[in-house]
Amino acid sequence: MDRPTGLRPTVAVLGVGPGDAPSEIGAAAELAELRFTSDRDELPSVLPGADVLFTWGPGNGWVAGGWGSVDRLRWIQSASDGVDRLLFPELVHSDVVVTNARGVFEGPIAEWVLGAILAFETGLRTSILDTAAGTWNDERTRGSVAGRHLLVVGPGPIGRSTATLARAFGMSVSAVGRAARPDPVFGDVLGPDDLHDALAVADHVLNALPLAGGTERYFDADVFTAMRTGACFYNVGRGATVDQDALTDALERGQLGGAALDVFEDEPLPRAAPLWSLPNVIVSPHVCGDVDGWREAVVDIFVDNLSRFVRGAPLRNLVDTSAGFGVG
Amino acid sequence: MDRPTGLRPTVAVLGVGPGDAPSEIGAAAELAELRFTSDRDELPSVLPGADVLFTWGPGNGWVAGGWGSVDRLRWIQSASDGVDRLLFPELVHSDVVVTNARGVFEGPIAEWVLGAILAFETGLRTSILDTAAGTWNDERTRGSVAGRHLLVVGPGPIGRSTATLARAFGMSVSAVGRAARPDPVFGDVLGPDDLHDALAVADHVLNALPLAGGTERYFDADVFTAMRTGACFYNVGRGATVDQDALTDALERGQLGGAALDVFEDEPLPRAAPLWSLPNVIVSPHVCGDVDGWREAVVDIFVDNLSRFVRGAPLRNLVDTSAGFGVG
Numbered sequence: 259m260d261r262p263t264g265l266r267p268t269v270a271v272l273g274v275g276p277g278d279a280p281s282e283i284g285a286a287a288e289l290a291e292l293r294f295t296s297d298r299d300e301l302p303s304v305l306p307g308a309d310v311l312f313t314w315g316p317g318n319g320w321v322a323g324g325w326g327s328v329d330r331l332r333w334i335q336s337a338s339d340g341v342d343r344l345l346f347p348e349l350v351h352s353d354v355v356v357t358n359a360r361g362v363f364e365g366p367i368a369e370w371v372l373g374a375i376l377a378f379e380t381g382l383r384t385s386i387l388d389t390a391a392g393t394w395n396d397e398r399t400r401g402s403v404a405g406r407h408l409l410v411v412g413p414g415p416i417g418r419s420t421a422t423l424a425r426a427f428g429m430s431v432s433a434v435g436r437a438a439r440p441d442p443v444f445g446d447v448l449g450p451d452d453l454h455d456a457l458a459v460a461d462h463v464l465n466a467l468p469l470a471g472g473t474e475r476y477f478d479a480d481v482f483t484a485m486r487t488g489a490c491f492y493n494v495g496r497g498a499t500v501d502q503d504a505l506t507d508a509l510e511r512g513q514l515g516g517a518a519l520d521v522f523e524d525e526p527l528p529r530a531a532p533l534w535s536l537p538n539v540i541v542s543p544h545v546c547g548d549v550d551g552w553r554e555a556v557v558d559i560f561v562d563n564l565s566r567f568v569r570g571a572p573l574r575n576l577v578d579t580s581a582g583f584g585v586g
Numbered sequence: 587m588d589r590p591t592g593l594r595p596t597v598a599v600l601g602v603g604p605g606d607a608p609s610e611i612g613a614a615a616e617l618a619e620l621r622f623t624s625d626r627d628e629l630p631s632v633l634p635g636a637d638v639l640f641t642w643g644p645g646n647g648w649v650a651g652g653w654g655s656v657d658r659l660r661w662i663q664s665a666s667d668g669v670d671r672l673l674f675p676e677l678v679h680s681d682v683v684v685t686n687a688r689g690v691f692e693g694p695i696a697e698w699v700l701g702a703i704l705a706f707e708t709g710l711r712t713s714i715l716d717t718a719a720g721t722w723n724d725e726r727t728r729g730s731v732a733g734r735h736l737l738v739v740g741p742g743p744i745g746r747s748t749a750t751l752a753r754a755f756g757m758s759v760s761a762v763g764r765a766a767r768p769d770p771v772f773g774d775v776l777g778p779d780d781l782h783d784a785l786a787v788a789d790h791v792l793n794a795l796p797l798a799g800g801t802e803r804y805f806d807a808d809v810f811t812a813m814r815t816g817a818c819f820y821n822v823g824r825g826a827t828v829d830q831d832a833l834t835d836a837l838e839r840g841q842l843g844g845a846a847l848d849v850f851e852d853e854p855l856p857r858a859a860p861l862w863s864l865p866n867v868i869v870s871p872h873v874c875g876d877v878d879g880w881r882e883a884v885v886d887i888f889v890d891n892l893s894r895f896v897r898g899a900p901l902r903n904l905v906d907t908s909a910g911f912g913v914g
Contacts, residue, residue, distance in 0.1 A: 366708070369731045369755065373704030377714065380698040381873060382705055382846075386714045389869040392862050394854040396871035399878045403697045426754030427697065518710075526722040534720050541717040543724035545709060550727045 266290060267309035267568065272301075273317020273337075282557040289564050302327050310567065312560050313337065313344060322346040333573065335563055337556045339363050339416075339547075339584070340496055341577050342469035349579065356577040357563055360415055360584050362555045363547035367494050367520075368419035370546040372427070374518035375462050378490050379403045383516075383540065404428030409460035410444070411453070411476075412467035412495060414583060418443040420464055432456050436471065457484040462492065469496035470582020477501060482508035488515035490538075494546055497522040502533070509536045520546040594618060595637035595896065600629075601645020601665075610885040614640075617892050630655050638895065640888050641665065641672060650674040661901065663891055665884045667691050667744075667875075667912070668824055669905050670797035677907065684905040685891055688743055688912050690883045691875035695822050695848075696747035698874040700755070702846035703790050706818050707731045711844075711868065732756035737788035738772070739781070739804075740795035740823060742911060746771040748792055760784050764799065785812040790820065797824035798910020805829060810836035816843035818866075822874055825850040830861070837864045848874040 268291045271279065276294035286292060295304050298316075301324035305311075309330055313321060314337040321334065325348055333355045336344055341358055349356070377383040379401035388395060408424045410417035413433035421431040421443055431444065434456050438449035448456055457463065463485060467473045477491075477500040485491070491514050493500055502523045508514045516538035522531075525544055533539050563573045576585045596619045599607065604622035614620060623632050626644075629652035633639075637658055641649060642665040649662065653676055661683045664672055669686055677684070705711040707729035716723060736752045738745035741761035749759040749771055759772065762784050766777035776784055785791065791813060795801045805819075805828040813819070819842055821828055830851045836842045844866035850859075853872055861867050891901045904913045 365732055365756075366728070366730055369704060370708040370710065370728075372755075373701065373708045373710045376697060376701030376704060377710055380694070380701045382698065382701045382868065382870070383714055385868055385870040386705065386711055387718060388871075389862065389867065390715060390718070392857060394869070394871045396854070396873050398873060399876045399880065400694070400698075400873065402694055402877045404693055423754060426751060427700075428693075526724070529720060534717065539717065540710065540713055541722070542710070542713040543716075543722045545724050545726060545728065548727045549730045552727065 265309075265568070267564075268293065268307050269310040269312055269564070270295070270304045270308040271312045271314070271317075272298075272304075272320055273314035280554045280557045282554050282561065285561045286557070286564050289561075289568050298323070305329075305331075309333070310335065310564070318344040321349065325349070333357070333563075333567060335560045336577075337553075337560075340468055341579075342496060342498075342582065345470075345579055345582055355573060356579050357559075357573050357575040358577050358584050359556050359559060360575045361559065362552055363549075364415040364419045366549040366552075367416050367547040368423050370520070370542075371420045371464055371492050371494060371518075372423045374492055374540060375406075375408075375424075375490070376403060377518070377540070378516045378538070379406070383538075406430075406461040407432070407459055408462045408464065409434065409456050410464045410466060412465065412473075413441060413444055413447050414466060414468070416466040416494060417464065420466070429462075432460070453481070454484040457481065457489075458486060460486060460489055462490050465491070465493045465495055465499060467495045467499045468583040469498050473499045475499065475501045477505065479504040479507065482513060485513060487513060490514065490516040490518070492517070493519045493521055495521060497525065502531075506532050506536070509533075509539060516540075518542065520544055593637075593896070595892075596621065596635050597638040597640055597892070598623070598632045598636040599640045599642070599645075600626075600632075600648055601642035608882045608885050610882050610889065613889045614885070614892050617889075617896050626651070633657075633659075637661070638663065638892070646672040649677065653677070661685070661891075661895060663888045664905075665881075665888075668796055669907075670824060670826075670910065673798075673907055673910055683901060684907050685887075685901050685903040686905050686912050687884050687887060688903045689887065690880055691877075692743040692747045694877040694880075695744050695875040696751050698848070698870075699748045699792055699820050699822060699846075700751045702820055702868060703734075703736075703752075703818070704731060705846070705868070706844045706866070707734070711866075734758075734789040735760070735787055736790045736792065737762065737784050738792045738794060740793065740801075741769060741772055741775050742794060742796070744794040744822060745792065748794070757790075760788070781809070782812040785809065785817075786814060788814060788817055790818050793819070793821045793823055793827060795823045795827045796911040797826050801827045803827065803829045805833065807832040807835070810841060813841065815841060818842065818844040818846070820845070821847045821849055823849060825853065830859075834860050834864070837861075837867060844868075846870065848872055 271294045275296040298320045305327035311334040381400040410433040433444040433447045435447040441447045518540040520542040599622045603624040626648045633655035639662040709728035738761040761772040761775045763775040769775045846868040848870040
């Protein structure tokens, strides 16, 4: 990337109105001209002359359509971890650098996954529902988390954070990734050829796949059928990596013992979706990582990267745009 | 204890009928004569001649009333951790040794406490209830477990197991016990004089007190008022260590942000109790430690101790009957 040292770059903030941004954005205004828009129709006037985009929520999905108005763009900071809505071929093949929000969400998401595992195993999910119903049922026992096996599919930062917590409970952990490789957290990441063997011994299966590189409907009927009967499934990545009908069927058949889902093919999950009423399903409305202060934390990453950008230093949280997810 | 080497002791199993005992009890039948009863009216015929009692559930509460029929008793193995229902002055002042079920329940209970902390902080409790209602509400954020402070009141095996898990989430932990003392897990256990200062900085407060040594209604209005506004409270010990009206009031006032309760003054919790319908309360029917296989694990402890007893070796899981809880 050329050094813009001495220049005062122009940043288009997409998906957030100026009054809606956390006050921490003020530090960015000292380094750059900021143009906010929460209206995609304004892109033809906002994008020309922008050196940088800072894309929030729906704003990630606007860049492809506005690409014709881009003339001097060099860097896009996404406020999300997953950049599937942002990337498109022209961007991937361009020299524009993309960075994401790594560091903000993975710890909270890992907490949520452990919370869901514990809700199923310890009977807390039942107790929460029984409390609402006024039901005292002490004729039940519960599972143990200690000794269970967790399989992480998609061993990125979320999977690593989850694995570390799971081990503290005495769970064993394995991981399947794009290719077999050594990993500092998992020891060894297994390759795709080992998926079915790994599924057969897992009590809990975490889907932390990005939507990238052919992961669409990765969790299909064959994958669910390969799971141990009664295993629980967790999705914190993207809804499109799961064949939702196959998931529903696996739950209805009792192949799966439970599922905690934060993402869905269509969001909000349509009211008619069977997932709402199946036993042992937890529907979470794509908020599992939305920890108090996440917006401020994302702005802090952006401001830090912006200060690096203006002094020509390497940016944090680089995304491998050809792979479709964060580096490292 | 005198050595009964060479003798074949007689064991009265109280609170369990012979057909209801886990099959693991068969190993005990090779070492001793076993007399089972699930009927307290049979105590006058069961207790005379018994060297050992193995007390389950309600059977713990029968010993005091049957004490007049005891003639050669030397050891009582309880199937519980808490022995408050078992102990009474004549037993405490006798030479009868008491052992408990330490090792079976504390790990599962610690899992449950972490599950409850996570259910509150990560929004999973809300999602579980929203799933049942068919509600998609993504206009909410959640708390972080990392960085929160847990106070353990009653730093025995349950508290220690919970503290170890909590630290894995990046929580800080403190503990208040009967007296200030160094502790291998907590570093320092604080004494009773430090309780209010400790409460003032805790986000989550675990009551793991035994019902012993003056702990009745230890958690009273003053204690709840000393808590940080919005703190969450967990009770896994005994219901009688809490002034339940004061707890209810603290929840109604919003002094407490939530409570997860496995034990109550009266069990089952009466249907009219306000705790059933207060927001942010999880009622668990005294099952938080009842992990699959707990009965077999308790029998394994008994069989191991029985084999020690017949060869005159020291027993495991000794209870300090004058203090009212396990040693170490």
